[in-house]
Amino acid sequence: MSADYGGAGANVANFNQVYTVAGNISVPIYTGGRIHADIQQAQADLARREAEYEDLKGRVAYDVRVAWLDLNASDSSVKVAERNKSLADRALTQSEDRYTNGVTNYLEVVQAQEAVTAASENYIQSLFSLNVAMISFARAVGGAETRLPEILGGK
Numbered sequence: 001m002s003a004d005y006g007g008a009g010a011n012v013a014n015f016n017q018v019y020t021v022a023g024n025i026s027v028p029i030y031t032g033g034r035i036h037a038d039i040q041q042a043q044a045d046l047a048r049r050e051a052e053y054e055d056l057k058g059r060v061a062y063d064v065r066v067a068w069l070d071l072n073a074s075d076s077s078v079k080v081a082e083r084n085k086s087l088a089d090r091a092l093t094q095s096e097d098r099y100t101n102g103v104t105n106y107l108e109v110v111q112a113q114e115a116v117t118a119a120s121e122n123y124i125q126s127l128f129s130l131n132v133a134m135i136s137f138a139r140a141v142g143g144a145e146t147r148l149p150e151i152l153g154g155k
Helices: 031-100 106-141 144-152
Strands: 002-008 016-022
Antiparallel strands (some): 002 016
């Protein structure tokens, strides 16, 4: 509501009193639709964020699972490489003994030395793979910066 009181006229002698009274009614016809649309937009944003969260959880679980499997495979590879190195060392010792006793020639000794070298390189490579797998697992689990020395056995 609004009201106004004043005077009007061509001159002071013809001055008349003027009254104005006005009423205003506001009926928000479109506001309800806008609020409903805002609510639907917020619900859609919430559903999208929840889907992103679930996707991220799935990716993290996948990364941890893959890193764990790589770590186990690398650990098995190191164990196999250790056994192969041990077998190659024994084969070298036996071929040197046979050469010393005159049963075979020096070619067998050289081949056994080559097998020992290949087994040692394979062992080093498998250790490297194990360390990489440990780092990947630490990164996947989280806190790699603080836990990495503990995982790798350093200071």
